[in-house]
Amino acid sequence: MSQKLKTIDTILVANRGEIACRVMQTAKQLGLRTVAVHSSIDRNARHVREADVAVDLGGAKPADSYLRIDAIIDAAKASGAQAIHPGYGFLSENADFARAIENAGLIFLGPPASAIDAMGSKSAAKALMEQAGVPLVPGYHGAAQDVETFCTTAEVIGYPVLLKATAGGGGKGMKVVEQASEMAEALASAQREAQSSFGDSRMLIEKYVLKPRHVEIQVFADQHGNCLYLNERDCSIQRRHQKVVEEAPAPGLSPAQRQAMGEAAVKAAQAIGYVGAGTVEFLLDARGEFFFMEMNTRLQVEHPVTEAITGLDLVAWQIHVVRGEPLPITQEQVPLNGHAIEVRLYAEDPANDFLPSTGKLAIYREASVGEGRRIDSGVAEGDEVSPFYDPMLGKLIAWGANREEARLRLLAMLKHTHIAGVRTNLAFLQRVLGHPAFAAAELDTGFIPRYQDVLLPEPSSLTDAFWQLAAEGFVQSQTQRVTAEDPHSPWAQRTGWRAGFPCEVDLQLVSGEQQQCVQLRSSAPSLLTLSDEQMLVERNGLRTAHLLIRRGASLFIEWDGELHQVDRFDPIAAAQRNHEQHGGLTAPMNGSIVRILVEPGTKVEAGAALVVLEAMKMEHSIRAPQAGTVKALFCAEGEMVSEGTVLVEIDLDQSESTQHSA
Structure with a gap:
């Protein structure tokens, strides 16, 4: 019995940056009209320039723009869009957003709201996997959110533990806790990050597995009961719990392991009536055992490497599936050709704990693209990198007949990429890809800390x-x-x-x-x-x-x-300009003051958190360099501050100063 296909001729992309540009690219290839939405400071952003129509959501912060469900739906109606693509981040895994789109008579280019409810919450997803018999990492995924509950769980499963936002992803709202004394501060900070990024502060806690690999399965399902997996990706190279390098297929994974993980991922998707693109993420240990982590009910940042080894356009598949078309191939027909590696290019300072960097892109020149070379970016020369959003500038993807060919091709692309005006991780990425251990595919999530002396060398004097x-x-x-x-x-x-x-x-x-x-x-x-x-x-x-x-x-x-x-x-x-205030601590980047933890007269120990700064949806604590007394505060909660602004002045303890100088 045939099903009438839904009509889509205009798509609104409820996102920004490189993913908005990437979705629009496929939409235009399919002959569709594209609509961009933007914040007040994104008025002239690249995704706005590339769209056929643009709608101003107002505001600058995500809560005042890209997280406004009502404003996005109004924009779709005003522009004549029948469908809304959420991209990733922001509202992409928000079930209320999916329901609101459906209630407005529009099409959500994602899974049903019920699937987001089941899998978008990490806690619900783990409960479902437990029922299905999929191995889980020990932890707590319940409703109670008090610090005592998390401390009790941590004592039972043993430190170190990992706090994770139940509604989140991309490293936001994620903290490693090494000991009980760190729990309260880490939990409060993670909850604020989760609330700011996803509008949901709920957390879960699990055992922090040492030396794991992060391997994920790309699944895709249609409205006719068909579901398949499009091979796997290895995303083990991470910093601050966020992926930096991704590749497909996962090096060293046997066909039997691929099949076992793929079938488990498909089973999970079918159990909740999943439709569209999704990713089931696993931890893979050295013995070959895998543990379910979460399911992301959206398109992933790293989807281009899957497209490279399969020759498929996953955004086009998303559009075809929501129209009611069946998947065009069966599991046996899924290609696996060659190898692909992707790196995420960030505006950040690797030498300063990867803190985000803001400013104008005075120089932005990308490497040439062509056979085996792809770049998905969301900026151009002259654009501003703001403190309100994720600092990713774009992604460089290389394909080769084998892994080494892809690695060398990607290294060449990085060497022909030139950026100035903001700090970036460009040289760091070259050091990662050029490291002998990476070339030998010796991968796990501890790769960067293990080789940080080489990957993050001390700044040296220019010759x-x-x-x-x-x-x-x-x-x-x-x-x-x-x-x-x-x-x-x-x-x-x-x-x-x-x-x-x-x-x-x-x-x-x-x-x-x-x-x-x-x-x-x-x-x-x-x-x-x-x-x-x-x-x-x-x-x-x-x-x-x-x-x-x-x-x-x-x-x-x-x-x-x-x-x-x-x-x-x-x-x-x-010399006249550079007179520094004694004991003055400055903002390491542009951002917003979210918490002030001291007041004038407060005595502090070395390492004590004084002020919490939020930039690009991540929190950063300004800490006392040594013991002393707070002399003055030059900031207020909610205030926007610029990089280099003095925030706190401290009278340093003289006895410690003497000891340090002795």
């Missing part, structure tokens, strides 16, 4: 060769400007003639917090030439090329895999 390159770059880029204006000017000639003066230049330069005075002399022949934003350097018969971009008074130079901004420097003026 004399860098400063020489920078100085020559300033001179030659200026020469190019003069030459362009007057090619016959004597100032455009690279000779020693300077109207009776020697060709000598002393340049005071600064890059980040490093400064250098560079002396350029014309007595030796120049071994550097600038052409088409490339500085060619020849030393000992070896010629290398460095990207060099002039933007106004600044120079941007590629060096050791990173783009460094270099400026001329006036040391006298800088």
